[in-house]
Amino acid sequence: MFKKLKNITRQLKKELATYQLVLKHPETPKLAKFFLGLAVGYLLLPFDLIPDFIPILGQLDDVVIIPILLYLAIWLTPKEVIEACRAQVNQQYST
Numbered sequence: 001m002f003k004k005l006k007n008i009t010r011q012l013k014k015e016l017a018t019y020q021l022v023l024k025h026p027e028t029p030k031l032a033k034f035f036l037g038l039a040v041g042y043l044l045l046p047f048d049l050i051p052d053f054i055p056i057l058g059q060l061d062d063v064v065i066i067p068i069l070l071y072l073a074i075w076l077t078p079k080e081v082i083e084a085c086r087a088q089v090n091q092q093y094s095t
Helices: 002-024 030-044 057-076 079-094
Strands: none
Touching: 002 030, 002 057, 002 079, 030 057
16 A cells, blocks of 8 residues: 555656646647646645535535646647656656
8 A cells, every 4th residue: 555655646746747847838828827827826725715614515626626727737738748748757757
C-alpha cells in the first residue's frame, strides 16, 4: 500500500510540473491559461464557494470544479504543447 501511495504521489507531482510548464509555454492559448490559473486559485482559496456544512455538495465542490477546470484547460491546449511539456517533465524525473 505504501508503494502504491508513493507512485500516486510521484505521478501527481509530475502532472503538477506539467501544468506549470503548460502555463508558461508561449503556444498555450490564453483561455487555457485562464482555466489553469482559475483551478490553482480555487484550490488555494482559504474558503469554499459552496460551504462544507452543506451536506454532500459542500464536500464535492472541490472534487468536481477543479477537475472540470483542468479538463477545459487541457482540452483547449494543443496536444503538441502538452506532449512537449510531459516529455520535459519525464526527462527531469528520470535523471
